[in-house]
Amino acid sequence: MDLLIEAKGLQTYYGASHILRGVDFAVSPGETIGLMGRNGMGKSTLLKSLMGLVTPRGGQVMIKGRDMTGRPPYEIAQQGIAYVPEGRGIFGNLSVVENLRMAARPGTRGQRDWTYERVLDTFPRLKERLGHGGQQLSGGEQQMLTIGRALMTNPDVLILDEATEGLAPLIAREIWRICGVIRASGISSVIVDKNWKHVTQITDRNVILVKGEVAFAGTSAELRAQPQLLDQYLGV
Numbered sequence: 426m427d428l429l430i431e432a433k434g435l436q437t438y439y440g441a442s443h444i445l446r447g448v449d450f451a452v453s454p455g456e457t458i459g460l461m462g463r464n465g466m467g468k469s470t471l472l473k474s475l476m477g478l479v480t481p482r483g484g485q486v487m488i489k490g491r492d493m494t495g496r497p498p499y500e501i502a503q504q505g506i507a508y509v510p511e512g513r514g515i516f517g518n519l520s521v522v523e524n525l526r527m528a529a530r531p532g533t534r535g536q537r538d539w540t541y542e543r544v545l546d547t548f549p550r551l552k553e554r555l556g557h558g559g560q561q562l563s564g565g566e567q568q569m570l571t572i573g574r575a576l577m578t579n580p581d582v583l584i585l586d587e588a589t590e591g592l593a594p595l596i597a598r599e600i601w602r603i604c605g606v607i608r609a610s611g612i613s614s615v616i617v618d619k620n621w622k623h624v625t626q627i628t629d630r631n632v633i634l635v636k637g638e639v640a641f642a643g644t645s646a647e648l649r650a651q652p653q654l655l656d657q658y659l660g661v
Contacts, residue, residue, distance in 0.1 A: 428453055429489055429582050429613055430475060430506070436483030437467075437474045437637075444470045445481070446637040452582055457604075457614045459624040459645070461659060462634035468617050469511060471634065472586055476508050477501045489581075505533040505581035511590070511617075513571045517560035521551055524559055524574050532579030538610065539576040547606055548573050550599070565596030572603060576612075583607060588618040601627070621659055625649055633658045 430452040437445035444467050452458060460468050473479040475486055477498040486494045488504045502508070516524055525544060531537050545552040548569045554562065562570060568588075575583055588604065589597035601623050607614055608627055618624050625631060625645040633641040633654070640658055641648065648654065 427490060428487070431487040432471075432475060432484065433487070434484035435471070435474055435481045435486070437470055437479055437481045439470075439479075444637050445474065445484075447484070448634070448637065448639055450475070450632060450639075452613050452615060454581070455611050455613055456630065457608045457616065457628045459621070459628040459631040460615055460617045460634070461619075461621060461624065461631060462640075463658070463660060466634040467637040468634055469586055470637075472508070472510075472584055472615070472617070475501070476506065476584070502578070503533075505579075507575035507578050507580035507583045509568075509571045509575050509583070509585045511587040513567045515559040515562075515567050515570050515574070517558060520556055520558055521562070521570060522555045524570055525551075525577055528574045528577040530578055533581060536579050539579050541577070544573045544576055547576075547603060563596075565592045565599070568592065568596075568600060569603070572600075572607075576607070580612060582613045582615065584615045586617045588616050589620065589623075590618070597623075619659075621648075621655060 428451050432450040435445045435448040448471060450471060462468050470479060474481050477496050480495045485492060493501055525541060550566060551569055551573060589600050604616060605627050616624060625648060628645050630644055631648050632639055635658055641654055
């Protein structure tokens with residue numbers, strides 16, 4: 426099975442700070458992956474390296490078999506990779522409708538599985554706020570809008586950084602429900618979140634970063650069976 430994303434030996438720096446130290450990371454079609462680790466261990470840097478927001482000094486990023494190392498983010502997105510960043514990045518001066526419709530396009534295979542109507546059916550809370558500006562939404566509603574906007578691009582891979590950070594428990598549960606819907610739809614996902622229990626309930630595999638290196642890579646069942654690793658690497 427061809428890999429959608431394959432990163433090999435990534436070496437990424439911020440100035441003189443060496444963040445990623447030889448990281449390998451891959452995403453297969455239909456696969457949901459949890460990316461975990463304490464704060465400052467390189468999770469967001471890995472995602473930004475995959476998306477072209479940060480250029481690695483060493484290693485390679487392959488998207489669907491093509492070398493995309495150092496290519497600009499819009500070219501990565503054109504390969505069917507959607508990114509929901511930490512901080513969400515919605516357009517606050519646009520309405521919910523405008524935020525969604527501006528992103529609408531068929532996927533790389535011409536698929537239009539995620540229509541405007543399907544997104545609103547998946548996010549009933551947004552349907553009640555179509556005329557609201559992005560800045561008028563709560564944090565949880567903004568997160569729903571950002572995920573919905575990403576789905577409007579009909580991606581092959583959805584990358585979700587800090588899925589439920591700062592959200593009330595009720596809203597967080599809704600986000601996890603939506604992650605399950607996305608998985609069931611066949612879209613591959615990479616999910617970063619501090620709640621390993623929720624992450625491992627919906628992921629096939631998990632990768633734990635420690636100081637910019639892969640400390641664990643394995644199935645969710647393998648990770649849950651090793652509580653000492655969870656304690657050592659995640660501090661739970």
